[in-house]
Amino acid sequence: MPVEYDEPSGTVVLRTEATCYVLRVDRAVLHVHWGAHLPLEDAVGLPVRSEPDNSFAGPFDGVEEYPVEGGARFGVPALEVRFADGQSPVEPEVTGVRVVGAGHVVVSLRDRVRPLTWETHYRVPPDGDVLERWTEFEHTGTSGPLLLVRHAAAHWPLPRRQRWRMSAVHGGWSDEHRLARTELAVGETTLTSRRGHTGHQANPWVALDTGGADEEHGEVWATALAASGSWRLTVQRTAAGEVGVILGEGHEGAEIALAPGRRHVTPVSVAVHSPGGFGAVSRAFHTYVRRHVLPYPGESRPVLYNSWEATGFETSEEGQLRLARRAADLGVELFVVDDGWFGTRDDDRSGLGDWTPHPGRFPRGLRPLADEVHRLGMAFGLWVEPEMTNPDSELFRRHPEYVLHLPDRTATELRHQLVLDFSRHEVTEWAYGRLRRMVAEHTVDFLKWDFNRSFTEAGARGGGPDARRVHIEHARGVHRVLDRLRAEFPRLRIESCAGGGGRTDLGMLARTDQVWTSDNTDAVQRLAIQHGFSQVYPARVMSAWVTDSPNPLTGRRVPLAFRFHSAMAGVLGIGGDLDRWTPAELAEAARLIGLYKDIRPLVQHGHQYRLLAPGDGALTAVQYVGPDAGQTVVLLWRPGAWFGPAHPPLRLRGLDTGARYRDEDTGEEWSGATLMGFGLPLPCLPDGDCASALVRLRQVA
Incomplete structure (x- = not known):
């Protein structure tokens, strides 16, 4: 049974294939155990950690399943509230426990006096080793909003150990997913993105072990957050030896005003424990993503060709047709036209938001190109950047109010572009309408959805108590547009991209089919990037290209076979200028693409061992x-x-x-x-x- 509940003692046991998680619900919701399987009768008798022996320690610190700001609690809160009168302390009271179906438990709580209730959800997805948690809040009053200052999805308490080591990734543009393992300091270690998207500099997951784990041995605990906007993850290690991880959307200052009668649901946090080292944890995450996250988990991703590095902005119908024919001869299955096909897009200074074919480059429109690509036996794809506009665009001239910007502040341009405010209904309606017409008119099978700058001047027009909610709601607006597109066009497949791997997370993977891992296509540097990526995300979603030598970014010269072997570790793509490849290189590429198709079921659907x-x-x-x-x-x-x-x-x-x-x-x-x-x-x-x-x-x- 995935869930066992002993009502007299208030003990709840959640079981995956390899681990169990135990909590106890009494006057508070307290953590008991997370690790090896225990029988229910033993779990009922296990003590919660001992009470502190002095007045400077909180009795709930480190042992509360969902700590709040209030009472004798001195650790990092998962929930912090500012009520209408400006007061903040929360006094929680348990109001019920219910088991929903075979693997879902809901613990209900409320503030003893103030108009706030919340439910902490625990779920065990079938056939795997992952636990899911999230939290739902409701304002039960009738007047005045309350402000959710902190609103984490979950707090994951860990068992007491003598030593802890933390694994996470860091990096930057073209240097994403660099894995680092460091001793966990006493105090609060916070990973975050304040950028409005997941970010290149960190990723919303962390793994913890006692210092001796390796790929195939040792206990490891790991957790990730399915959020695509700003986020915050804090690992707390107290001097008393308590360790826990709190994950949530937003960052300091990204508050949510909750009006009377309104609810707020956090994203899901997922967690894994395994005695089989980092490799077993990764394989558990990979299985979860394939079975429970991806829209079409059973599909194999096609071999694609992308025209960007061959043409840059110099796209044309004639040039794209020539590349498409060469790509088809190699065995490519999906042809993607990158930037430069629309509006007045002759460089990166104009045209974003004007999603109609460039009249000078595609005077007949895109349909003749799409028809020929389909005749050649390939699917047809387009690069888009729906969340952005250039000041030099028809969209901006018609709707300057769509831009994420405060009227009394100077607008910061990055890459000559501004961010459209997808937290607003009228903006997402415009985006959805334009995208659906584009997909239908041009028979588009695939979108490379890009996002090439972070937020600045991010706030609600006119201010308000939750003016910075856009750091959360923009990404949720993106999710809604993607959900609507996929519902209307079930054949459409989508790649998540943000200047490379800047929006890689479980929230986007629930709505897309693969991720552009990095703008860095250097086949040697990609090995480390792909290694870090694989800690949580499976090869089934890891897009990787074979590009020209010397590499356009690094200048490194790499043999064609090495470039292919590097990219064949994920979803194979070709990004080089095929017009410049020699007949011998084209023949070798065709052979290696055929070889990839042979091993693709193993790479995309098998178990990965580093x-x-x-x-x-x-x-x-x-x-x-x-x-x-x-x-x-x-x-x-x-x-x-x-x-x-x-x-x-x-x-x-x-x-x-x-x-x-x-x-x-x-x-x-x-x-x-x-x-x-x-x-x-x-x-x-x-x-x-x-x-x-x-x-x-x-x-x-």
Whole structure:
């Protein structure tokens, strides 16, 4: 049973396949256990952590499931309220516990005097190891709004341990998802985005272990937030040894005014515990995303071609048709026209918001190009940036009021553009109407939805108590537009992009099909970016391109095979100028695209094992295993030249120890026990920098 509830003791046990989570509901909602499975009769008898022995400590600090600001509580609050009279303390009272269906528990609370109720929801999705939590608030009064100053989705208390280490990602534009593991300091460690979108600098997830976990061993606890706007995640470690993680939308100052009778529902926070190291936690997240988040989880993502690096803004019908024919000859399945196809878009200074074909570049419109792309056997896609406008655009001249800006402040332009305020109904109605006409008129199968600058001067016109709510509501407006588009056009597929990986989160993945991982297409640097990305997000959504050499961003020269092998670790795309590729390169590309299609079911739907991390040695390696362990593929890279001793055999994971596996290229055979115990003998890599290999193994007995 995913949920067991002992009503006399108030003990609730939530079970996933590998772990259980125990709380106790009495005068307060207190945490008991999160870790290995326990029988209910033992959970009922477990003590809650001991009461403090001095008047400077709070009795609920670190043990309350959803801490509030009020009473003898001195830790980070999940809920902080400013009532109509300016008072803030909350005095919670439990009003009920109910089990909803097989795996869903709701604990209801209210303030003892003030007009506020809230429900904390716990849910165990089937067939996995993830727990979900969220919170719903309601103003039960009849006059005056109250202000939700902090409104977290969840607080996840962790067990007491002597030592803690924190894993998270950091970075910037073209340097996203850089994994770092550091000792957790006593105090409050906060990760956040104040930018109005998920951000390149951090991502809304964190993993914690006691310092000894590795890829396949050791207890790890991890949690993530399904929010696409500004967000805040705080890990608190007290001097008394209590540790917990609080996650929520917004940041300091991003408050929500709740009018009488109104409700506010937080995004979902998901969490995983595993004794099987960071790899097991990642695979649990990957399974959850594939089964419970993605709109079409069973689909395989197509091989795409994107024209940006070939043409820049110099798009034309003739040039795109030529590239489309070359792409089709390679075996590409989706052709995407990037920036420059619309309005007066001759550079990045004009045209955003004018989503009609450029009259000089596409005098016949886009339909002839779309028809030819479809005739060639490919789907047709367009780049769009619906949340932005240039001051030099017809949209801005007609509707300057649509822009996210305060009238008495100077508008800050970044990349010569301004942000449209998607927290406003009239703006999202305009965006939806324009997008639906564009998709219908041009028979568009795919949108690359971009977002190329962060918020500035973000506030509600006319002010008000929650003037900065736009940091939350803009992203929710984007979600609503995406939901409507997908409902009207079930065949439409969408890629989330924000200058690369600046809007990668579970909230966007519930409405899109893949993520543009980074604007950095350097095949070597991508290995570290993809390594960090894979900690939470599966290869099934990780878009990766093969581009030209030398790389347009870094100038690095990389062999074509290495570029392909790097991109084949996710959703393969081609982004180079095919007009400049030699016949030999085109032939090799066609061969490797065919090879990718062969391994695609494993990469996009199999279990991922990070065998050798980037930077830990001369080699980097990742393995994908089919659900029944009948097939596996290994991608291996050596970014630099190597003159030391030979690398030891590569010990594989996830195979059937009693079965035999044949290398589909060499014909050599080994048992699963040998491949996991002794290891796979490494293939011979070419000399010099940037050598790589791909090994396919299939079960034969």
